[in-house]
Amino acid sequence: MCELGEKYERIKAVIKGRIYSGRVQIGKDRPGLSYRNDGFRPDPPIYYPPGSPPQSTPENTAPGYPFYRPPPIYRLTVPYSSSQQSAAQSASPSAEAGAETEAEVEAEPAEPVPTVKVSSKIHIVGFDTHAKFIAHGLAAIPKLPPVQILTHYPKSMTKWGEEGRAIQIFDTRGFPISTRDIPCPALIHTYQARLRRSPILDNIVVSTVSGAAMPTLARLRPYIDRRTTLCLVQPGLGLMELLNERVFDDPALRPNYVLCQNQHKLSRHSSFTYSLRHVPGHLLLHAVPRDEDEDLDLKMAQALGSQHTEHMINLFSKASDLNAVRLPWHIFLLQNLPDMIFQSVAETISVILGYRYHEVRANSYAMSLWRAMLHETLQIVSLLPEFQDHPWIIDKFTRPSFRRKLRVRLEQNGTEYSRWISMVRKGQMPPVDFINGYFVRRARDVGIDPAQNQLAVDLVKARHVGKIRELQFELPLGLRPYMQDLDRIAPRYHVYNKLETE
Numbered sequence: 001m002c003e004l005g006e007k008y009e010r011i012k013a014v015i016k017g018r019i020y021s022g023r024v025q026i027g028k029d030r031p032g033l034s035y036r037n038d039g040f041r042p043d044p045p046i047y048y049p050p051g052s053p054p055q056s057t058p059e060n061t062a063p064g065y066p067f068y069r070p071p072p073i074y075r076l077t078v079p080y081s082s083s084q085q086s087a088a089q090s091a092s093p094s095a096e097a098g099a100e101t102e103a104e105v106e107a108e109p110a111e112p113v114p115t116v117k118v119s120s121k122i123h124i125v126g127f128d129t130h131a132k133f134i135a136h137g138l139a140a141i142p143k144l145p146p147v148q149i150l151t152h153y154p155k156s157m158t159k160w161g162e163e164g165r166a167i168q169i170f171d172t173r174g175f176p177i178s179t180r181d182i183p184c185p186a187l188i189h190t191y192q193a194r195l196r197r198s199p200i201l202d203n204i205v206v207s208t209v210s211g212a213a214m215p216t217l218a219r220l221r222p223y224i225d226r227r228t229t230l231c232l233v234q235p236g237l238g239l240m241e242l243l244n245e246r247v248f249d250d251p252a253l254r255p256n257y258v259l260c261q262n263q264h265k266l267s268r269h270s271s272f273t274y275s276l277r278h279v280p281g282h283l284l285l286h287a288v289p290r291d292e293d294e295d296l297d298l299k300m301a302q303a304l305g306s307q308h309t310e311h312m313i314n315l316f317s318k319a320s321d322l323n324a325v326r327l328p329w330h331i332f333l334l335q336n337l338p339d340m341i342f343q344s345v346a347e348t349i350s351v352i353l354g355y356r357y358h359e360v361r362a363n364s365y366a367m368s369l370w371r372a373m374l375h376e377t378l379q380i381v382s383l384l385p386e387f388q389d390h391p392w393i394i395d396k397f398t399r400p401s402f403r404r405k406l407r408v409r410l411e412q413n414g415t416e417y418s419r420w421i422s423m424v425r426k427g428q429m430p431p432v433d434f435i436n437g438y439f440v441r442r443a444r445d446v447g448i449d450p451a452q453n454q455l456a457v458d459l460v461k462a463r464h465v466g467k468i469r470e471l472q473f474e475l476p477l478g479l480r481p482y483m484q485d486l487d488r489i490a491p492r493y494h495v496y497n498k499l500e501t502e
Contacts, residue, residue: 113303116227118311119202120144125216126208127151127185129266129276130233134205134283136167136276137319139180144315149185152212156185159273168275169321177278178321188216200227203312204255207233211429214239218247228255229308231285233262236340236434237333238441240288256305257288258312261336264323283324285313286332330386334393337381341397342406343420344435345373348456350418351430351463357413374403376452380439383446420460424467432460 122138124131124147135147149156165184169177201223206213213234217224224230232239240257248254263281287309290301316324327335349360349369360366378397387393396402420430436453443450 111297111300113300116304116307118308120311120315122147122203122205122312122315123201124149124205124207125188125220126206126212126233127153127156128207128209129268130262131205131207132167132274133169133262133264133266133276133278134207134233134322135182136169136178136180137321138315139167139182140321141315141318144318146183148183148191150188150191150216151185152188152208152216154187156273157187160184163272163274166274168269168272169278170269170275172277172279174269174277188219199223200225202227203229203231203315205231205233205260206239209423209428210234210239210431210434214242214247217243221247224248224255225253226255226305227308229258229312230255231258231260231312233260234434235431236343236438237336238434238438241441242433254290256290256308258309259286259288259332260284261332280323283316283322284332284335285316285324285326286329287313287326330390330393333384333386334396337397340435340438341374341377341381342409344377344439344453344456345370345406346410346413347418347420347430348373348432348436348460351420351424352456352459354421356415356417357410358415361407361410373452373456374406376443376448376450377439378402380443380446380448380450383448384442385446424460424464427464427468427471429464430460432457436460 122145124135127149131149135149138144138147151157160182161184164179166179166181168179171177199222201220204220204224206217208216213232217230230243237259240259244254261284263284265279265281267277269275269277287306290298290305313324313326316322317326346357346360349355349366350357353360353363353366355363355366360370381387381397382394420432423430436457439453440450440457443453
């Protein structure tokens with residue numbers, strides 16, 4: 001019995017030694033793991049989530065039970081193939097150079113954009129319905145300096161006193177909507193004497209006939225520089241390019257531009273000069289970024305110029321009657337092009353032939369000219385770089401339904417005659433340079449020969465020059481054009497024409 005007891009004790013000791021050796025082996029094979037007090041199954045380490053408060057003891061332990069650190073992170077190393085190793089070796093110098101370049105770029109501190117001091121004083125050049133409506137809308141803004149209208153006609157100053165020194169807005173039925181006081185309009189050539197004390201005009205809204213826009217701004221050229229913001233409320237596009245070419249030829253001194261399309265329908269109310277009939281619409285605005293500057297970096301010049309344009313757009317936005325909406329360039333162009341395309345065809349043919357709208361539609365030869373001009377204009381529009389990233393816009397203008405809409409619009413005008421004809425009969429230049437002339441310039445940019453539109457520009461200008469010459473030979477009692485013949489521009493055959501031919 002003693003021998004059996006001794007053998008049992010030896011076997012028990014051997015078993016305990018094996019368990020102990022296995023426990024040590026497990027600890028060696030699995031670093032970071034521990035075992036329970038009973039000495040058999042290892043436990044995973046305790047994980048503290050991110051953001052948990054740090055433990056108070058420096059050894060991350062607490063009396064009575066153990067705490068464990070997170071397990072170590074192992075990364076598998078996958079050997080590269082020979083092709084991958086060669087590619088990595090060849091790319092390493094360029095990657096290092098790129099990293100150095102990025103480090104240099106990041107090291108350069110961004111130059112801070114200084115805050116520009118802007119003025120809220122607005123001058124409006126022109127006395128048409130759009131100019132008066134904008135002046136009426138801006139007059140409602142509290143604490144805004146009075147809007148000053150600059151005009152060419154002394155009669156507007158007399159009418160201002162006779163009609164209550166205010167602008168009245170009526171609805172389509174003739175009921176008054178609002179009346180707001182405005183300062184007396186000033187003549188441009190006499191207003192220049194006041195500008196000696198404040199030599200810079202900060203904000204100018206240009207809304208006048210196309211023939212007077214450039215001469216007027218050329219006269220105000222000494223009071224316009226890069227601190228000035230011009231808002232061009234003109235039919236069509238292209239006035240900005242002509243101003244940069246002929247008036248503001250120095251890029252460093254050019255003003256900032258805001259293009260505007262007034263979709264409000266306006267007309268005169270009875271015979272009153274300062275009364276308008278109004279159908280609500282929107283005032284579409286686009287701030288043009290500066291494209292070049294010799295004195296400043298382009299980004300800095302654009303940042304400084306945007307402060308001026310943003311200030312003017314914010315002023316328009318405060319006037320609730322104007323319903324100002326800011327648009328990106330491709331959407332602003334999309335909103336302008338349908339009317340421009342119609343005018344480039346219908347208005348020019350009406351002036352060239354002296355026809356009313358229904359006479360153009362009924363004449364097969366006139367419609368042949370219509371189709372040729374329209375085909376060339378739509379080809380120019382489809383190649384504009386602004387629309388290449390927006391194919392849905394190109395599809396809008398090139399589908400057959402758009403051509404049908406233009407013909408329906410021509411038929412709906414009926415027996416009316418073109419507004420351009422009325423301008424030519426008065427000796428005024430219609431905005432052909434901002435309609436057909438714009439398409440001519442864009443066609444040359446995209447590499448198309450604008451033969452039809454260039455011919456239309458030349459013929460419209462020829463009719464205008466002929467009418468100017470005709471009015472110069474008229475007697476004072478016959479200054480107004482004749483309206484009795486089919487040609488809505490040229491007068492009837494009379495004795496002065498007979499004398500000239502002889």
